[in-house]
Amino acid sequence: xxxxxxYLVVSMALFSIGVYGLITKRTAIRMLFSLEIIxxxxxxxxIVFSRYIPDVSATGQVISIFFIAILAAEAAVGLSIILVSHxxxxxxxxxxxxxxxx
Amino acid sequence: MFIMADxxxxxxxxxxxxxxxxSLESKEIVYxxxxxxxxxxxxxxxYVLLDAPFVxxxxxxxxxxxxxxLIIFTVMLVKREKWIKDEVIGLRYIGAILxxxLxxxLxxxxxxxxxxxxIASNSTVSILDIGIKIMNDYWIVLEVLALLLAVxxxxxxxxxxxxxxxx
Numbered sequence: 001x002x003x004x005x006x007y008l009v010v011s012m013a014l015f016s017i018g019v020y021g022l023i024t025k026r027t028a029i030r031m032l033f034s035l036e037i038i039x040x041x042x043x044x045x046x047i048v049f050s051r052y053i054p055d056v057s058a059t060g061q062v063i064s065i066f067f068i069a070i071l072a073a074e075a076a077v078g079l080s081i082i083l084v085s086h087x088x089x090x091x092x093x094x095x096x097x098x099x100x101x102x
Numbered sequence: 103m104f105i106m107a108d109x110x111x112x113x114x115x116x117x118x119x120x121x122x123x124x125s126l127e128s129k130e131i132v133y134x135x136x137x138x139x140x141x142x143x144x145x146x147x148x149y150v151l152l153d154a155p156f157v158x159x160x161x162x163x164x165x166x167x168x169x170x171x172l173i174i175f176t177v178m179l180v181k182r183e184k185w186i187k188d189e190v191i192g193l194r195y196i197g198a199i200l201x202x203x204l205x206x207x208l209x210x211x212x213x214x215x216x217x218x219x220x221i222a223s224n225s226t227v228s229i230l231d232i233g234i235k236i237m238n239d240y241w242i243v244l245e246v247l248a249l250l251l252a253v254x255x256x257x258x259x260x261x262x263x264x265x266x267x268x269x
Contacts, residue, residue: 004217061157066243
């Protein structure tokens with residue numbers, strides 16, 4: 001059986017890739033992609049620890065289910081913000097989005 | 103049987119990391135969106151490998167079924183020329199350096215811990231356990247979550263209507 005370290009390394013690598021994307025990309029939808037990658041690595045971490053710590057197995061899975069549901073809502077809201085921003089401003093470059101702060 | 107699990111683990115690792123990188127770096131963003139859907143799918147494979155079949159099914163339904171389709175719809179609705187000026191050149195190096203530093207630091211922390219001695223528990227969690235846990239300990243979280251999903255739905259509809267009035 002694989003050790004816990006292997007799974008944690010996968011989760012860590014995904015987190016790093018997500019942070020790289022979040023810093024590098026300037027279109028909103030790519031940032032949303034990297035956000036999804038980061039949060040999915042967090043869910044993977046939850047499942048890994050719930051597998052390897054016997055007392056909290058059910059709790060870990062329940063919390064990861066809640067987490068997935070919240071992330072789905074977040075993705076829906078983020079995508080609708082992107083669509084509205086595209087309709088109004090004809091652009092989705094996040095570096096030019098100042099309207100909300102003014 | 104051990105060898106099967108090992109092969110599955112390494113194949114899933116390869117697919118997961120490759121699709122994560124492709125989804126961020128592909129020139130055509132539609133391919134990126136499809137690659138993100140594959141990424142969600144391979145994570146569901148990880149959950150099956152980790153004895154959490156219910157979470158894997160949940161991931162399949164919510165992510166591969168709903169979120170990936172939503173993302174692909176959005177990508178197709180927004181015009182293609184918008185994606186071309188995707189990144190600032192200077193930020194690319196900063197991002198790569200920061201991501202690598204973060205990964206290496208977390209890796210060093212992982213080596214220092216004694217996680218290696220942890221053994222996988224033999225007891226598998228049945229769906230019955232999960233249901234009892236949700237209904238006994240976390241029912242209030244479930245209610246708040248339902249409220250949150252309703253609020254997200256209303257928010258999305260409100261934004262769509264606002265858009266129609268403006269244009």
